[in-house]
Amino acid sequence: MLAYILRRLWQMLPTMAGVVLLVFILFNWIGGDPAYLLAGKMSDAAEIENIRRQLGTDQPMHVQLWIFVKQIVTFDFGNAWSTGEPVSRIIASRLGPSLTVLIPLTVLETVIGIALALAVAFVRGSLTDRAVMIACTVGMSVSILVYIIAFQYGLAYKMGLFPVQGWGTGLGENLLRYAALPVLIGLAVSIAPTLRLYRSFVLDEVHQDYVRTARAKGLSERRIMWVHVLRNAAIPIITHVMANLPALLIGAFLLERFFGIPGIGREVILAVERSDFPVIKAITVYVAAATMVFNLLADLLYKAVDPRVQLA
């Protein structure tokens, strides 16, 4: 097991190197000279030169790349251009609010998705099944923007069931009061694609021989679905949940922006609006690293769920 983990971590190095190189080329080479962005319109040559020296952009490219690698390893990306706040502190402080929305969203989405997928797969081919699938397609076609605008207007502004936007200080207050509507909207948007996907995972299993054997033994349909089928469909479901986690962090950016939640996603949008390259660079590199780690965790979880899986 340990040898497997070490080998996988070793294999991540070239990919990580590629991510670093891609981000570096994007922001240091294509992105233009940040000195002009920082100095603004009323700048003279001396000022520009001074900023370049401070940022290290007057150095040759390989030295700049080395500086960037050092920044990643030491978790020190310097200060944000727009606010002067250290980038590492920005990321650390924005992670909490993002997770307050994302953890309940992921848990609820997975539980509801699995329950509905088993139910729909149980009545596969029926009118209910077809109607649910068409409803899912229609639900997926409505833009997340429309869900947000309509729910925020209807449930929060008109009916006053939730705060229109804002963020508190205590975890309980945030979780129950401010995160409730964003989680609800997130569910409304994500449940349709999740249900479609999980249904296909479940359907792959219900035609297997072991299901027929279980039926022949006289097991109840409920037991077959919840114990036997679910256990085997769990592998692709785990992959999907784990693979989606880092993307979710950013995927909730619209929710964070609309509801004024000070999370990572909102920070990325603000950084793009302000051309604050250090913040975007740092978040991109760390989210890519998180994606790779979560993929590894997914593989390790396979083993826990299904002992037949060989980690080679």
Added chain:
Amino acid sequence: MMADARAGLWTLALRRLRADRVAMVSLAVVALFLAMLALSVMGVIGAGWEEEVAVTYAPPSFIGPDAVTQQGAGVARTAPPPNGFDPLAGDIAAIIEAQGAAITAPPPARLATLAFGADKWGHDVLLKTIKGGETSIVVGLAAALLAVFLGTLFGALSGYFGGVVDDLFNWFYSVFTSIPSILMILAVAAVLQHKGVSTIVLILGLTGWTGPYRLIRAEYMKHKGREYVMAADAIGASHWRKMFSHIFPNISHVALVQLSILAVGFIKAEVILSFLGFGVPVGVVSWGSMLNEAQNELILGKWWQLTAAATAMALLVTAFSLFTDALRDALDPKLK
């Protein structure tokens, strides 16, 4: 049965597609949108969307003009004081009124209602939705074409040659896929300072090639060892010829399905990018920019612009998705 044995992949697929009622209805809706797009590009419809044709926030015609207070309607028009006007002389109000009455030009004819209502500037929301659809659909299709072109090219090279070429493209693929696409899109948007329709096409196309790449690569790996490719090799066909004249027609259905899947995704992505202000420039209307405006209007109770843009988009995307599902099933009946 004999006819079936001789019928090719496309003929069979077309036959299956025709038998699918949902697919045909979806196709009709997509065709309707594409016809609207063509007419809009030619300037036949939607051209005058920037004209002020109605009162501010004119409601949709089925509600009627009385439902909403008409701002600006019925306000008396008075002329500005002429040059050299002496403010101390006589009865100013009477003079201004007399001069106002002397102006004979009628106020521009502005409608109190329109079929889909009007926005803040009195633009016709129906025309705006058509014009906005043009931008969104063009961006979605062009970006999908670019992404599928890149994915097919990389996938063909990678799957056909294998070895070092495959390793290199695979490395490239894993680098791109380890960054969530929306973050990648925002990062590229931050770097490319120039805003414009071509920029969004570039951003979406350059970040969306990974899906087609994976599938096309697998198809090329499968096909390169088949007899017909060996036969082509025996008569001295070049690598390029084998890849694109011989193998590609046999796997083009994968590219086609990917094209329609990506087009749907990119239409949705364009709307979000435009909404956030990273998309189309000021002065160009898209469904995303309409939703952006409509967000503030909703608080004033003016819901029609939001409804028009959202409904048009949902209709197109639903039809496109249902058609893509049917197309995939028709081309590969083994898939469920």
